[in-house]
Every structure is written in C-alpha cells, then in structure tokens.
Amino acid sequence: MKSFIVIFLFFIQIYQPCAREPLLTDIVDKDISITASFDGAKIIIYGTVDPKLYKDSIIIINVLGPSSHLKIRKKEKYAGIWLVGKNEMIFTNAPGYFASSSNLDNLKSIDKSILKELNIGWNNLIISTNNFKNDEEVEPYKKILKSYYQNRGLYQIASNIDILGESLFRAEFVLPAITPTGTYNVKSFLLNHNGKLISSWANSVKVSKEGLAEGLSDYSIEHPLLYGLLAALGAIIAGYIGSEVFRRI
Amino acid sequence: MEIYLPIAGLPINFFILMSLGLVVGFLSGMFGVGGGFLMTPMLMLLGIPPAVAVASEANHILAASFSGFLAHMRRLNVDFLMGFILLIGGIVGSILGVFLLKYLLIIGQEKIFISLSYIIILTFVGVWMLWESLNTLKKINKGKINKLHEHIWLHGLPFKIKFRKSHLYISIIPPIFIGFVVGVLSSIMGVGGGFILVPAMIYILGMPTQVVIGTSLLQIVFVTSVSTIMHSYINQTVDVVLSSLLLIGAVIGAQIGTRVMIKLKGEQIRFLLAIIIIIVAVVLIGEILVTPKEAFIIESIKENI
Numbered sequence: 001m002k003s004f005i006v007i008f009l010f011f012i013q014i015y016q017p018c019a020r021e022p023l024l025t026d027i028v029d030k031d032i033s034i035t036a037s038f039d040g041a042k043i044i045i046y047g048t049v050d051p052k053l054y055k056d057s058i059i060i061i062n063v064l065g066p067s068s069h070l071k072i073r074k075k076e077k078y079a080g081i082w083l084v085g086k087n088e089m090i091f092t093n094a095p096g097y098f099a100s101s102s103n104l105d106n107l108k109s110i111d112k113s114i115l116k117e118l119n120i121g122w123n124n125l126i127i128s129t130n131n132f133k134n135d136e137e138v139e140p141y142k143k144i145l146k147s148y149y150q151n152r153g154l155y156q157i158a159s160n161i162d163i164l165g166e167s168l169f170r171a172e173f174v175l176p177a178i179t180p181t182g183t184y185n186v187k188s189f190l191l192n193h194n195g196k197l198i199s200s201w202a203n204s205v206k207v208s209k210e211g212l213a214e215g216l217s218d219y220s221i222e223h224p225l226l227y228g229l230l231a232a233l234g235a236i237i238a239g240y241i242g243s244e245v246f247r248r249i
Numbered sequence: 250m251e252i253y254l255p256i257a258g259l260p261i262n263f264f265i266l267m268s269l270g271l272v273v274g275f276l277s278g279m280f281g282v283g284g285g286f287l288m289t290p291m292l293m294l295l296g297i298p299p300a301v302a303v304a305s306e307a308n309h310i311l312a313a314s315f316s317g318f319l320a321h322m323r324r325l326n327v328d329f330l331m332g333f334i335l336l337i338g339g340i341v342g343s344i345l346g347v348f349l350l351k352y353l354l355i356i357g358q359e360k361i362f363i364s365l366s367y368i369i370i371l372t373f374v375g376v377w378m379l380w381e382s383l384n385t386l387k388k389i390n391k392g393k394i395n396k397l398h399e400h401i402w403l404h405g406l407p408f409k410i411k412f413r414k415s416h417l418y419i420s421i422i423p424p425i426f427i428g429f430v431v432g433v434l435s436s437i438m439g440v441g442g443g444f445i446l447v448p449a450m451i452y453i454l455g456m457p458t459q460v461v462i463g464t465s466l467l468q469i470v471f472v473t474s475v476s477t478i479m480h481s482y483i484n485q486t487v488d489v490v491l492s493s494l495l496l497i498g499a500v501i502g503a504q505i506g507t508r509v510m511i512k513l514k515g516e517q518i519r520f521l522l523a524i525i526i527i528i529v530a531v532v533l534i535g536e537i538l539v540t541p542k543e544a545f546i547i548e549s550i551k552e553n554i
Contacts, residue, residue, distance in 0.1 A: 038253045039260055068549055075544040081537045084546060144545045151543070152296075177251075178259040178296065212490075213255035220256060220485045228481030231308050231489050232474045235496060239315030242500025247323070 004028050004046075022050040023190040023199040025061075030203075033210035034181065043173040043205050049190060051167045056193040058104055059161050060120055063173050065097025065154070066182025066207075072141050089141040090130045096180035098122060098149060099156040099173045103163065110195040118189060118197065122146055122155070152178060181207050256488035257301045263494060265295070270309065270495035274502025278317035279510045280522045281465030282443030283310045283473065286529050288495075290536075298549070301488050304480035308492035311473035313499035314466045320507040321463030328414035328460050332467040334421050335428035335446070339468065342432020350437050367434075368533050374448045375526035381452075382520035389516070403453065415456040415464075423453055428468075435472060443469060444526055451519065458515030 025047035032041045045061060069092055076085040100121060107115060116124045122142070129138060149155035153176035161171045184205040190198045209217055220227045251260040269291055273284035285306055292302035321327055353362060406420035427449045431442035443465055450461040481487040510518060 034253060036253050037251065037260075039251055071548045071550050073546045075541055075546065077540075082539075082541060082544075083537070090550070145547065148543065148545070148547050177253075180258065209255060213253055216489060217255045220481060220487065224482045224485050225478070227485075227489075228478035228487060231481060231487050231492065232311060232477040234489065235308050235312035235477070235492065236315050236470075236474075238493075238496050239312045239317075239500050239503070240319065242312075242316040242504060243319035246320070246501075246504035 021199070021201075022053055023059075023188060023201050024048050025186070025188045025201050025203055027186060027203050027205055030205050032175070032205060032207045034207065034213055035211050036213060038177060038213075040177045040179070041175045041207070043175065043184065043186065045171045045173075045186060045188070045203070047169050047171075047188060047201070048167045049169070053190070053192070053198060054167050057198065058102060058110070058189075058191040058193065058195070059169060060100065060102040060107070060189045060191065061161065061171050061173075062120060062187045062189075063097065063099040064095040064125075064185045064187075066180055066184065067093040067095050068180065070094045070145070072144055074144070089133070089138065091127045091141070091145070092130050094127050094145060095125070096182070097154045097175065097184065098125070098146075099158075101156075101158045101161055101171050101173070103159065103161040103169070105159050110191065114191070114195050114197070118200075120189065122157075152176060154179065175207070179207060181209055183207075252490065252494065254297070254301075254488050254491045256486065257297045257305070257491055259296055261295055261297075261491070261494075266491070266494040267498040270313070270498025271502040272498075273310070273495075274313040274316070274499035274504075275506040275509075276502075276525070277310065277313040277466070277469075277499070278320065278503035278506025279462075280443070280506075280518065280525070281317075281447050281462035281469070282522075282525075283314060283469050285310060286444070290532075292491075297488075297491070298486075299546075300484060300486045300548070301491070304477070304484065304486035305488045305491040306495070307473045307476040307480060308487050308489070309495040309499055311470060311477055312492075312496035313503045314469040314473060316500040317503035317507055318463065318466040318470055320504055321466060324463075324507075324511060325414075326459050326463035327467055328412055328456070328464045329467070330410075331412050331415055331424060331450075331454075331456070332464045334424045335431075335450075335464070335468055336471055338425040338428025338430075339432035339435075339472065342429035342434075343436040343472075344432075345429075346433040346436025349433065353437070364533065364537055368530055368537075371444060371526055371530040371533065374445070375523050375530055377452075378448055378519055378523035378526065382516045382523055385516040386520065389514075401453075401455075404455070412456075415454070415460050417455060419454065427453060431468075442472070444529065447522065448526075458518050459511070462510060462518070 025045055028044040043063060049057060049059065069090060071088055071090050073088045074085045075082050107121065115121055119125060127142060146155055153174065156173065161169050163169050184207060186203040186205060188201045190200065192198055208214065250263040252263050253260045269288065273288055276282055276284050288306045289302055292306065293299055318327065403423045404419035406422045408421045409418060410421055411418050431446045434445060435442040446468060447461055447465050450456045450464065451458055477487060
C-alpha cells in the first residue's frame with residue numbers, strides 16, 4: 001500500500017509538469033479476485049487535483065458495477081393473497097453495483113441539470129429497458145432496484161473522500177461478498193464551487209473469479225451436460241459412501 | 250467458516266449448510282420425501298438466487314435419497330416393480346407438466362393456481378392422515394387387529410398384476426395415474442412430489458408404510474438425477490460447491506433417518522408425517538398471506554432473451 005502511494009506520487013511528479021492535468025486518479029488494486037474464501041473487497045482510489053484549483057473544488061467519484069439483464073416483477077395483493085404481478089420490467093443494462101462519493105456532505109448545492117448531464121447519482125442513471133417504457137413507468141422499478149441493492153450493500157452513497165494533503169485525496173468503496181463479477185467503471189469528476197465541470201478521469205477495476213471458483217463456473221458454462229452428469233454422479237457416489245460407512249458402524 | 254459458492258456468487262457459512270443438509274437427509278430417510286419444500290425457502294433466506302437454490306438442491310437431494318434408498322434396499326423395503334410402474338406414469342406426467350406450465354404462463358396467474366391447489370392438497374392429505382393414524386393407534390391400543398389393507402374399487406380395474414413386496418394384487422392403472430399426477434406436479438411446482446406420492450401409495454394403493462418409503466426414495470433418485478442434469482444443461486444453475494456442502498450432512502442424516510424409521514410402526518410414521526405435512530401447508534398459507542419483506546422479485550436473465 002505504501003509503495004503504491006510512493007509510486008503514484010512519483011508518477012504525478014513526472015506527469016504534472018508536462019500535461020497539467022487538473023484531475024488524476026488511480027486505483028490500488030485493479031484486479032480483485034474472488035477465491036474460495038472471498039468475503040468482500042475494497043476499491044481504493046488515490047487522486048490528485050491541480051493545487052491551484054484545489055480550494056473550494058468539488059470531487060465526485062462514481063462506481064458502476066458490470067451491467068446485466070434483470071427482470072423485475074412486483075408482488076401484489078389480490079383478495080388478501082400475495083401474488084406475483086403480471087407486469088414485468090426488463091432492464092437491459094442495469095449496473096450490478098452502484099456507489100457514489102464526494103467531498104461534500106451532499107450534492108444539493110450543485111445544479112441539478114449539471115448532475116443530470118454528467119449522469120451523477122442514482123436518479124440520473126440511465127437504465128435502458130427492452131420494452132420501450134416511458135420514465136413514469138420505469139421510475140418505480142428503478143426504486144425497487146435501489147432498495148434491493150441497498151439491502152445487500154450493492155448501493156452506497158457516501159461523503160468519504162479524504163483529503164490527505166495539498167492536492168492528494170483518497171476514497172474507498174466497499175464491495176460486498178455478493179458483488180458481481182466483471183468490469184467496474186470508476187469515474188471521477190472535478191467541479192468548481194459553482195458546480196461547473198473542470199475535468200474528469202476514468203479508471204476501471206476487474207473483479208473475477210479465480211482458482212476453483214473460476215474453474216467450476218467456467219466448466220458449468222462450457223460443458224453444461226457433462227457438468228450435470230458429473231454432479232449427479234458425484235451425488236450418487238456420496239450417497240453410496242455414506243451408506244457403506246454407516247453399514248459398518 | 251465461510252466458503253464462496255462459485256455459481257451462486259456469494260459466501261456461506263459451512264456449518265449452516267452442514268446442519269441444513271443433515272435435517273433434510275433425516276426427513277428423507279425417515280419419510281421418503283425429498284425435502285425440497287424445506288430447502289428452497291431456507292437457501293433463498295441465505296441469499297442464494299432462487300434458480301440456483303432449486304437446481305443445487307435437486308443435486309443434494311439426489312445424494313440424500315440415494316443414501317436412504319440403499320439403506321432401505323438392504324432391509325428389502327423397496328418394491329422395484331411398483332417403482333418402475335410409478336416411474337412410467339411420472340415421466341409422461343412431467344413432460345406434460347412442462348407444457349401445462351407453458352400454457353399457464355400464457356394465461357398469467359400461474360402462481361396462484363399452483364400454490365392454491367398445492368395448499369389444498371397438502372391440507373387435505375395432512376388432516377386425513379393425522380385422523381387416520383390417530384384412529385389406528387387407538388384401535389391398536391384397544392387390541393383390535395387391522396386388515397392388511399382396504400380393498401377399494403380402483404384395485405379391481407383391468408391389468409392386474411402381483412406386487413410381491415407390497416403384498417398386493419391390483420391393477421396397474423392406479424399406480425400409473427398416481428405417478429402421472431406426481432410427475433405433473435413436480436414439473437409445475439418444482440418439487441419432487443414426495444408429499445403427494447407417499448400418502449397416495451399408502452392410502453390409494455394400500456402399500457405397507459415401510460415399503461412405501463423405500464419405493465418413494467427410488468422414485469426421488471430418478472427424478473432428481475434427471476433434474477440435476479437438465480438444470481445444469483439448460484440453465485447452468487447447479488452449484489456443486491453448495492450441493493457438496495449440503496450432501497455431507499444429507500448422507501449422514503438419511504442413514505440416521507432410516508434407522509429411526511425401522512424402529513417405528515407404520516401408523517407412528519404416518520402420524521409424524523401428517524404433522525410435517527400440516528406444518529408445510531401452514532407455512533405455504535403464511536407465505537401467500539403475510540406481507541413480504543421485499544414485495545418484488547428480481548432475477549438475472551440471459552442476455553439473448
């Protein structure tokens with residue numbers, strides 16, 4: 001970790017004089033692997049801001065997990081009985097994880113149209129559907145998805161960007177154990193105190209299964225029939241062993 | 250100790266899975282039921298996606314029922330001929346069930362139809378079984394000897410054959426029909442159907458309770474083998490890490506269940522099974538009446554749909 005910061009600062013030292021990039025960020029661990037003992041992880045981001053701009057500026061970091069197709073159905077009460085409703089919404093690119101952090105307590109002071117333009121915040125997140133519904137129809141399902149993610153640690157809003165020095169900042173995002181695999185896009189924004197965009201920077205993190213977890217899930221997709229046969233055979237052998245062992249007791 | 254489940258995509262405590270497997274294995278060995286009714290809600294409560302829960306559980310129940318089946322077979326408590334005839338009906342029924350489910354899906358409201366019919370069947374079977382077993386227990390206490398089994402008109406239909414193990418000489422039409430109904434149910438409900446099969450074999454076919462359990466397990470072994478293979482072939486939802494952890498407990502539980510079962514009399518087993526069936530019915534009724542914590546279902550689907 002320390003060596004990362006040293007290298008990062010060194011990199012900035014070389015980089016700054018020539019490019020004068022107002023905002024720069026980098027991620028400590030760009031490859032998060034899910035192994036047999038995986039119990040969640042953290043995305044740690046370090047960044048710098050041009051010192052001249054640093055005062056009063058606003059930093060916002062968004063993390064969007066890999067997108068997937070999701071089918072959402074509501075449960076409804078008919079005649080006192082809870083049923084799964086007829087209507088369904090299919091999101092074709094719903095992010096599997098959503099997090100946003102900034103150095104402000106909240107983003108209320110920023111002009112809403114700017115946030116919308118930059119797609120910052122859950123409300124400004126554009127999720128497409130495959131059945132061409134209008135916003136009013138989509139909105140309740142987006143709310144459902146948000147509360148579903150909130151209950152599982154897949155939705156996080158924080159104001160925990162730590163200012164470490166004149167121009168250095170740090171932020172971290174917690175990925176829960178059920179976090180989906182794939183590419184996470186990290187987008188950082190630098191806004192001036194009026195909320196006008198000065199600069200932005202993008203990084204990505206890859207979360208992937210490794211070892212046994214990777215082998216098994218790959219095998220189940222590449223050889224589904226053989227996987228099923230082996231699973232069934234394994235269960236039968238286990239049943240046989242159990243029975244034999246007990247016969248001798 | 251947490252272990253990451255590769256297909257389900259989350260870590261789960263090893264000991265929780267062990268004990269769950271043990272309980273289900275015990276029920277399986279003792280009553281000849283699969284235990285899916287108990288596992289699906291439990292696994293979903295642990296955060297496992299429903300599709301993965303159902304598929305992996307089929308694989309786990311296969312281990313439990315095979316372990317129990319072998320134990321019953323050693324005690325000569327399996328009627329293979331009856332099992333085979335039930336299976337023929339079961340295969341036809343489950344194929345038809347798949348189409349029926351498709352039709353119900355088109356109409357919508359498939360859930361209510363299925364849940365309500367299942368609840369009604371279970372409640373009826375549970376109460377009837379409780380009443381019958383209590384009566385028998387009372388009669389035995391008074392010293393009255395029961396007939397081996399009641400003869401009903403169904404047994405007199407054509408194509409009669411001898412089922413030596415079950416001490417029966419009856420028509421093959423009722424067993425084929427029972428197998429068929431259970432097959433339809435298991436396709437539609439996603440459950441093995443042991444709860445319907447066991448009482449039906451006892452009361453409609455008039456088989457001895459001990460033989461019923463072993464024969465039902467034979468049936469479950471076939472059904473769960475096929476569904477394990479089909480689930481992984483079509484949906485890739487069998488998590489072998491999950492099912493392996495569950496089956497450690499299951500194979501042990503099934504053996505214990507079998508040993509407990511042979512110490513009990515037929516009517517005592519029926520009495521205990523009746524109570525379990527009634528509990529399941531009450532839980533299912535609760536499920537449709539109580540306001541859910543999350544009033545929605547979110548499923549991840551394949552991109553090409």
